[in-house]
Ligand SMILES: [Zn+2]
């Protein structure tokens with residue numbers, strides 16, 4: 701399994717424009733974070749998780765050659781504003797719409813945001829096309845890989861927590877972004893995984909995201925081999941926080957990071 705971190709920043713990205721970003725070393729490329737997204741290649745299948753406003757640039761930067769289907773974790777703009785830029789991947793599929801899996805509210809927002817891109821509506825050639833599907837508890841891919849999903853609390857909505865299990869290697873990857881809490885069910889599903897990615901927004905408390913401290917406590921309970929925090933703000937200067945978190949066996953994800961599992 702290969703994991704490519706396309707983006708690791710919070711909803712507005714890092715650094716913030718028109719803002720002093722106190723404490724952030726702008727000379728460190730690991731402090732330049734686009735909107736949170738990962739691309740996972742599992743048993744040869746290209747799975748795109750979210751497509752925010754930076755999606756097109758992220759694909760160019762990371763040489764993303766294909767998208768077989770898309771998992772939209774939830775309906776917030778920083779995770780779906782780039783869906784229209786899936787057009788180049790759709791063009792590789794000889795007219796087959798790209799399957800898009802999400803929560804019920806995620807699918808509802810996609811229908812409202814881009815009705816022209818849904819296969820059930822009259823087709824206008826040249827646009828991207830999606831076929832919308834509600835994410836099941838377990839999605840089994842061609843070749844036997846499995847993706848488990850669990851709903852995570854995120855303010856007034858819920859986010860898909862995702863656990864990828866590769867069939868050929870048994871490698872297990874957990875992606876829990878945009879959540880206030882790792883529920884007991886989500887914790888059990890993630891326990892002992894090879895790589896665990898957790899929402900770790902900032903040091904101060906937030907109503908809909910886990911803080912760094914909450915992510916560290918969740919990481920302790922989950923006991924993954926490696927744990928990363930993502931969706932981080934400018935308050936998480938890489939050079940300052942990486943050594944602090946290393947003591948807790950937690951790392952800070954950064955844009956362009958690639959992991960090979962199995
Ligand atoms: Zn977000």
Ligand SMILES: [Zn+2]
Nearest residue numbers: 774776854878
């Ligand atoms: Zn969100």
